Amino acid sequence: MSKGDFKLQFDRARDFIEKSLEDLCSRPVALVPPRLMDSMAYSLRAGGKRLRPVLCIKAGEVFGLEREKTVPLALALEMIHTASLIHDDLPAMDDDTLRRGKPTNHVLFGDALAILAGDALMAWAFEHPLSVLPGMGLPSDRICRSMHVLANALGPEGICGGQVLDIDPQSMDDSPDFPWKVTRQKTAVLLRASILSGAVLAGADGDSLEALGAFGDHLGSAFQIVDDILDVTSTAEELGKTPGKDESQNKRTFVAAYGLQKARELAARESRLASEALEGVRGDTAFFSDLSDYLCERTK
Amino acid sequence: MSKGDFKLQFDRARDFIEKSLEDLCSRPVALVPPRLMDSMAYSLRAGGKRLRPVLCIKAGEVFGLEREKTVPLALALEMIHTASLIHDDLPAMDDDTLRRGKPTNHVLFGDALAILAGDALMAWAFEHPLSVLPGMGLPSDRICRSMHVLANALGPEGICGGQVLDIDPQSMDDSPDFPWKVTRQKTAVLLRASILSGAVLAGADGDSLEALGAFGDHLGSAFQIVDDILDVTSTAEELGKTPGKDESQNKRTFVAAYGLQKARELAARESRLASEALEGVRGDTAFFSDLSDYLCERTK
Structure with a gap:
């Protein structure tokens, strides 16, 4: 796949996610207090690459499942991710006031609402797929297994x-x-779970699941190493959040443990191992291979 | 059922829950940071009536499902309940330092651990049943439906x-x-969900589920009204938590809205409506009817 094709595929999948997420956020729900829904929707809408839901949809497609059937899982993954960010940003944890270039949830809604919005998003991540997937003609055992993947990744x-x-x-x-x-x-x-949950729902074979799991692990390492590198090399504008926070909070990052140069090498190695893991998958994995290359290029 | 029989049945079910909960809390789990497990287990072990898991097990029994098969759901309900209490007690919310006669989670473990222990318990509430129920020969669609009941109740x-x-x-x-x-x-x-999830997993018919849902609603109202009454009439020792908090926090309780005498009448009415709802259930509901009477007697 050419680099242009990969970007096009990624953007198409992301646009589909954005539209589905907006439909969900703007749907009236009688019993949800409006302030809670506002707080949840604020963070869900606050941009980001939508990497996890894209991975989920693309993994389903490798095994022939159309994205309309994986999207409830994909949105659930974004809910889990968003919930964890809201809680991470709280004053009791990382105490971040800026996320993706916008005020963090608790800055706008207060700590109590932010805690509850995170909780509610975690629950919604199970409620939403469990309320729509059974009506889509998918085998219940696959639904159970894919939900287990999500729960394990969050827990x-x-x-x-x-x-x-x-x-x-x-x-x-x-x-x-x-x-x-x-x-x-x-x-x-969670990157691993994004891929596996989509593949499980699509009925992937055991060998492919194992290979995709290894891919997810290496991709996740590459992703985190790149994040640690960007934290020391970027400006706030480029990053959309406060840079240099890791060091000031004395976090055990890859850059702190290995230095910048060695961290770059590790990112490249993990990216290569990710691509190699894909050889065990019975299906077209060009998108995943390109994704891994693309991620790693961010550090150069 | 005589009052003695009811108490005996309740205590037996509770003992079974306590034992199952202890097994789960003391099982080694390689990937869980010990401090997180300590924080989760501290609150899970901190007593309480275990009302929700007992309701779940007893609802399964009405439709012939043995308690060994409902217990994963029952424990999940206690996890959800415990998680919500840990978060409710946080300084950002009710700011309670005493719960069931013991220091609250954040007092012992700090706010960050308390937030994460609550989050982890919520996720575990889905992960645990989804990892053990499929191996018990239960139909996957019933597992999906019972998990949906839990997710909806938390969300x-x-x-x-x-x-x-x-x-x-x-x-x-x-x-x-x-x-x-x-x-x-x-x-x-959550009381409603405790009953419904057990009944759904046991394969209860639609009419019975509807009747049990109505029972759960009225039982829940009776339970909360009794709680509001006890908050103004009890000592800290009797209550196991700080009494009079509702008024000092300006909560919109039943006692604040209706006064003590009228609140007592409302509790009795809700308890009676709960018992009447049980008439629509196809099965032996003596335990549930006695439970509703028993709860209401606490206010006298």
């Missing part, structure tokens, strides 16, 4: 565990393994 | 919405309907 072994490692001084250590451990749970786990 | 139309009504000044109003609205979303919704 104590997933993002929540990763965030504890990231912010709790008593859970940190100075070993060079530590950034890998945090990344696996905090970042890679 | 923006459920507990999270109810909590916004309860704490956000801009979402409150002074109408006499307001305490009913808050109660439906904050309290009744």
